[in-house]
Amino acid sequence: MNEVSITTVAKQLPQYSRRTKDILPFVDTWLADMEDRFRRKVVKIFEGAAVDTRYGIMDIEEVFTATSFEAKNAIYVREVKKLGKQVLEKALHQNNWSADSLDYIITVSCTGIMIPSLDAYLINDLGLREDIVRLPVTEMGCAAGVSGLIYANNFLRSNPGKRAAVVAVESPTATFQLNDYSMANMVSAAIFGDGAACVLLSSEKEAKGPKILGAQMYHYKDATHLMGFDLTNHGLKMILDPSVPEAIADSFPKIVHPFLEKHGTSIKQVNHLIFHPGGKKIVQTVEELFGKMGKDIDDTREILRRYGNMSSATVLYVLERFLEKDIKSGEQGLLLSFGPGFSAQRVLLKW
Structure with a gap:
């Protein structure tokens, strides 16, 4: 079996960012009709979440505005395409690889719905090869970044001299529910943020990295x-x-x-x-x-x-x-x- 190396990792953050302390006034307004005790409890969850800053594909006002699933998902689709392209370009540039040298592309996301999946758009936007093997990983949540690496490893171990990209793009803020007052929604709102990452892997003999x-x-x-x-x-x-x-x-x-x-x-x-x-x-x-x-x-x-x-x-x-x-x-x-x-x-x- 071939050895597989992780040659580079790149990250890409969305355009909006906010510190947790700046989100609290919006939380207060959102929960204005709830009991004081409940509101204080939620604020404590945010304050104690060990998250100082998070990034988002929407600005804070938009996150706390009631819109349809269709409207939020449309923002997700638009921004995921952008972030995916940016992070894959960045990783390829860092590794000095051309886009058409990739043999496998694995895209990972669970925070919105799009068909065709992100990888199809990346093939067009970056000029990936027509015979590239694509695998969208859509329903494995937080574990899926590592799942993508496992699938890439399986591909590459069986095929010497090949290259793979794993592109993970997530926007939990696109899933935030204004009408859900469950503790699950409160905790997830307090800990989640948006971001993208790309890992390049290789089964070439001269590949560097772990x-x-x-x-x-x-x-x-x-x-x-x-x-x-x-x-x-x-x-x-x-x-x-x-x-x-x-x-x-x-x-x-x-x-x-x-x-x-x-x-x-x-x-x-x-x-x-x-x-x-x-x-x-x-x-x-x-x-x-x-x-x-x-x-x-x-x-x-x-x-x-x-x-x-x-x-x-x-x-x-x-x-x-x-x-x-x-x-x-x-x-x-x-x-x-x-x-x-x-x-x-x-x-x-x-x-």
Whole structure:
């Protein structure tokens, strides 16, 4: 089998940004008809979310304006095309690859609906080859950035001398529901933001960057209720069960240790943890678990603080930080993310 390298990661942020403290007056206005106690509780959720700033495809006034699902989704489609093109162009430029040298394109998004999917537009906009293999990943939520890497790895391991791009573009703000006063909607509004990322991978012998030693998915039985969206007449309504951190903690040893053992290593030998920041509670849960093993997830926490949870793209922002570091040859990294299904996706890297 061929070795697969992650050669570059690029990110692209939407044009609008806002600090959490500047969102609170809009939250107050939105919840003006609710009981004081409820309003204070929601404000506390925003203040305690460990997110300082988030970016969006819409300005703050537009986010808090009641519009139809059709209108919000039209903005999603328009902006996702822009962000996808920008981030793929940026990654190709950073790697000095021509657009027509790509053999596979995998696009990842779960926060809107578009058919044809984003990859079809990127083929036209950037002049990708007519025989490029495309794979849209649309319903795997926060885990899908790592899912995309797993699919790319599978393609490339079977085919020497090939190149792949994984493009993740998400806009959770396009799914924000003004008429949903559930805790799931409040928590998701407090932690989510928009963003795009692109990872380039290669099975060429001379490819630089960390090698993928192993990649595997893990699916929890009877846990489809924990996370996802309900499609309503108002749009995509968030499902976020409060027991998610507990589910992660309970299954953590069997997610991490057998996977590493299968690839001839252990958590002691893993130097770098590249973990998806699902939210403050999930970060704290995983930090405690890894902390007992003498590891830290500082980069994960920092990405949450700077950008919020951008669904599938977020873990790729964490990965970018590691590709920018001067990491010694032979060191290992573990990519880990969780998403609807309920599932955990894992990739083992070696520099």
